[in-house]
Structures are given as C-alpha cells and as structure tokens.
Amino acid sequence: MTEALAHTDTTVRVRVPAKINLHLGIGPLREDGYHDLTTVFESISLYDELTATPADTITLTIEGEGQDTLPTDRRNLAHLAAAELAAYTGTRTGAHLHLKKRIPIAGGLAGGSADAAAALIACNTLWNTGLTPAELDKLAAALGSDVPFCLHGGTALGTGRGEQLHPVLSTGTRHWVIATAHGELATPAVYREVDRLRENGHGTYHDNVDALLAAIRNSDPDTVAKALHNDMQQAATTLMPSLADTLQAGLDEGALTALVSGSGPSCLFLARDERHAGSLAKRLTLRRVAREIHTAESPVPGATLTEA
Ligand code: ATP
Numbered sequence: 440m441t442e443a444l445a446h447t448d449t450t451v452r453v454r455v456p457a458k459i460n461l462h463l464g465i466g467p468l469r470e471d472g473y474h475d476l477t478t479v480f481e482s483i484s485l486y487d488e489l490t491a492t493p494a495d496t497i498t499l500t501i502e503g504e505g506q507d508t509l510p511t512d513r514r515n516l517a518h519l520a521a522a523e524l525a526a527y528t529g530t531r532t533g534a535h536l537h538l539k540k541r542i543p544i545a546g547g548l549a550g551g552s553a554d555a556a557a558a559l560i561a562c563n564t565l566w567n568t569g570l571t572p573a574e575l576d577k578l579a580a581a582l583g584s585d586v587p588f589c590l591h592g593g594t595a596l597g598t599g600r601g602e603q604l605h606p607v608l609s610t611g612t613r614h615w616v617i618a619t620a621h622g623e624l625a626t627p628a629v630y631r632e633v634d635r636l637r638e639n640g641h642g643t644y645h646d647n648v649d650a651l652l653a654a655i656r657n658s659d660p661d662t663v664a665k666a667l668h669n670d671m672q673q674a675a676t677t678l679m680p681s682l683a684d685t686l687q688a689g690l691d692e693g694a695l696t697a698l699v700s701g702s703g704p705s706c707l708f709l710a711r712d713e714r715h716a717g718s719l720a721k722r723l724t725l726r727r728v729a730r731e732i733h734t735a736e737s738p739v740p741g742a743t744l745t746e747a
Contacts, residue, residue, distance in 0.1 A: 451491045451565045452746035455557040456482040456592055456739050457548035458585060459615070459700050459707055461655065461663075464645040465633050465670040473584070473600040474630060477646040479607065479655075480585075482592035483615060483735040487553055488539040488745075489517060491561035496533040497521045504540035504550070516551040520558035520582055527578060528568040536561070543731050545623040547675075547701030549585040556589035556742040564747050592741025594655065596648065611658025613709065613737045614716040616694065618729035620685045620704040624675055629702035632674035642673050664695035664709050675703035682706065685728045692722040 458480050466475030499511040499518045513519045517536055524530070536558060542550030559578060563570050570578070572590075579586035584601040594609040636642050651666040676682045676699070685706045686697040693715070694708035706729070710716035716734045724732050 449493060449565060450746060451561045451744065453489045453491075453557040453561045453742055454486050454745050455489065455553040455589060455742040457485040457542045457550060457553060457735075458482055458588060459548065459737065460669060461594075461667055462645070462648045462651050463669045463671055463701065464648070465630070466644050466646065468634055474633075475599070476584075476597060476601045477648060478597040478601055479594065479648055479651055480588045480597050480601075481594045481609075481613075481737045482589075482739045482741055483617070483737040484739045485542055485548070485617065485733050485735045487542050487550060487557065489554060489557040489561050490537045491521075491534045491558070491565045493565065494533040494535040497525065497536070498533070499536045499538065501538045501540055504542065505544045506540070509540075509544065516555040516582060517558040520555035520578075520586075521562045523578055523582060524559055524562050524568065524570070525566075528566070528570065530566045530568060532566065534562050534565055543619040543705060545625065546619045546705040547624065547626075547699065547703045548617070548705055549589060549701065552583045552585035553589045553742070555579070555582045555586045559590065560742045560744060564744060588741070590741050592739060594738045596652075607652055607655070609655040609658070609738055613658075613660065613663065614711070614713050615735050615737065616689065616708040616710060616716050616720045616723060617700065617733045617735055618685055618689065618706045618708065618723055619731045620679065620682055620706060620728070621730045622679060622704055624679060624703045626702040629671055629674050629678065632678055633671060636674055636677065642670065645670055660695055660709060660711055667696055667698050667709065669698050669701075671702050672699040675699045679704055688723060688726050688728045689719070692719055692726070694719055
C-alpha cells in the first residue's frame with residue numbers, strides 16, 4: 440500500500456446515520472461466541488457527524504452525546520477504526536477526528552458502529568489511501584458486526600453475525616418516533632438474557648423475513664407495522680421492565696406499532712406519515728416516558744462524505 444501525505448488544508452466531513460432493525464432474529468450461540476442473526480437493517484435520519492483534519496497522530500474530540508463519558512482513545516470505535524485503517528495501509532500520518540454526536544449512546548441504534556464507519560470513510564479520503572469498497576467492508580466487519588451496514592445504509596438483509604449483507608427492495612419512506620428510555624442496556628447482557636430465557640423455554644429464533652420483505656416492497660405502513668419483529672424485545676424488557684410502559688405509551692398515543700430497537704432501550708414507533716410522527720413525538724414528550732425523543736425517516740443512505 441502507498442503511504443500518502445495528508446493535504447494540510449484539508450477538512451473531510453462525513454455524515455453517518457443510526458440504524459434500526461425492522462426484523463431481528465437471534466439464532467443459537469455459535470462456538471466463536473457470536474449468535475447467528477437474520478436481520479433486516481434500515482438506516483434512519485438521525486445522524487452523527489465526523490470531521491477529520493490532518494495531524495501527526497490520531498486524536499479524537501467529542502461534542503454532544505457522550506462528550507463527558509465516552510473514551511477518546513482506541514476504546515472509542517471511531518479512533519480504533521482510524522488506527523486499523525492506518526495499520527492496514529501503512530499510513531504514518533495521523534488525523535484529528537471531531538465527532539458531533541446525536542445518536543443516543545448504548546441505545547440500540549449502533550451509534551458506535553456508525554462512528555467507526557464514518558472514520559473509515561473520512562480517513563480513507565483524508566489520507567488518500569484509496570481502499571476499495573470491498574477492502575473497507577473487510578476492515579468494517581473486523582471492527583464490529585454492524586459496521587459494514589453503517590457504511591452502506593439504506594435497507595439490507597443481514598446474515599452471519601449481521602456482517603453479511605444482501606440487498607433488498609424497499610419502496611417509499613417510513614416515518615418513526617424514536618424514544619430512548621432512561622438508563623442503558625449493554626448489548627452483551629441482552630444477548631445473555633436471550634440465551635437464559637431460551638434455556639428456560641421462553642422465546643424462539645424467528646428467521647423468516649418473507650412477510651416483512653413483501654411489506655417493504657409495497658410500503659403500506661399498516662402492513663409494515665404488522666411485520667416488524669425483534670427477538671431481543673422480551674430479554675430487553677425483562678432486564679428493564681419500564682420499557683413495557685414506554686412501548687405501551689406509544690401505542691396509547693396512536694403509533695401503528697411499537698418495538699424495541701436492537702438491544703434497547705430505544706423504542707421505535709411507526710407513524711402513518713411525517714405529520715403523524717410529529718404529533719406522536721409531542722404527545723410522548725409530554726408523557727416523559729423517555730430521556731430523548733426524536734423523529735426520523737427511513738431508509739436513508741449510509742456514511743456519506745459531505746465535504747472533502
Ligand atoms: P450496538 O447495538 O451496536 O451494540 P448500541 O447502539 O447499543 O450498540 P453504542 O452507542 O454503539 O450502543 O455504544 C455501546 C458502547 O460502545 C458504549 O457504551 C461505549 O462504551 C462504546 N463506544 C465506543 N465507541 C463509541 C462511540 N463512538 N459512540 C458510542 N459508543 C461508543
């Protein structure tokens with residue numbers, strides 16, 4: 440690989456969306472510690488923004504969500520992604536990364552994976568390292584199961600541990616309210632609870648996405664609402680019983696359906712249209728059922744350069 444010199448006057452800016460799972464089927468625990476998944480990912484218009492500027496070493500600053508709590512060294516997935524790209528390409532120059540975070544932390548919206556995807560795109564541009572999409576996908580998969588999808592965005596079927604992506608046809612725009620309940624749910628703890636519940640005879644692997652794929656092909660929100668599913672929902676609500684109240688509040692206020700996003704504690708409410716989403720968000724805000732409430736639409740493209 441070539442060692443490229445950064446242009447001193449360059450600022451690279453990347454916008455990256457959060458992801459939701461329209462379907463999340465959790466298969467059995469594999470020998471490598473991961474679970475097989477059957478999932479349908481979709482990117483939503485709730486974004487983090489990452490800028491990269493030339494520097495001697497890799498550094499990271501954060502404003503917004505997590506600015507006082509998130510690590511800024513290699514424990515941060517954005518920093519780690521830049522370091523892995525530098526190692527893979529033999530790049531000796533660095534980058535200063537600045538992250539404007541809006542995606543709630545540990546909310547089941549893959550914010551950390553999104554930031555890793557943004558850092559790969561930003562540094563590949565800043566350093567002129569010219570990795571192909573296939574090479575970026577490989578680095579992304581090593582960083583985390585959701586990172587390849589965060590690079591691509593849109594709507595995709597994910598298999599394996601979620602890193603194997605298959606295109607699916609989706610039409611129209613979906614409108615959501617995303618309510619992130621108080622507290623955090625660590626993804627590994629929710630997986631362990633899924634396994635524990637299954638050992639006790641509760642819950643099975645839903646790996647059939649035919650009804651959902653048919654629903655998103657014709658985009659009728661009522662049909663989509665009936666087909667949404669999350670195998671992690673029972674485990675997330677067992678660990679955080681108040682989630683059931685958050686989900687019920689959305690249904691009481693007229694959401695077409697309500698489900699936990701990924702491992703939670705964000706809850707997704709499907710609305711009929713943009714106006715319906717706006718009024719639902721206002722009513723849920725008044726009920727104080729969550730620490731943060733956003734409206735968003737889907738699908739949207741994945742990590743995108745907005746300035747280079
Ligand atoms: P997932 O569903 O992909 O497991 P999540 O949406 O539930 O993730 P994230 O916000 O991605 O949660 O973060 C999970 C943990 O990852 C955080 O508690 C934090 O310690 C760590 N982390 C590392 N880098 C980041 C980052 N850039 N943004 C958010 N969290 C990060």
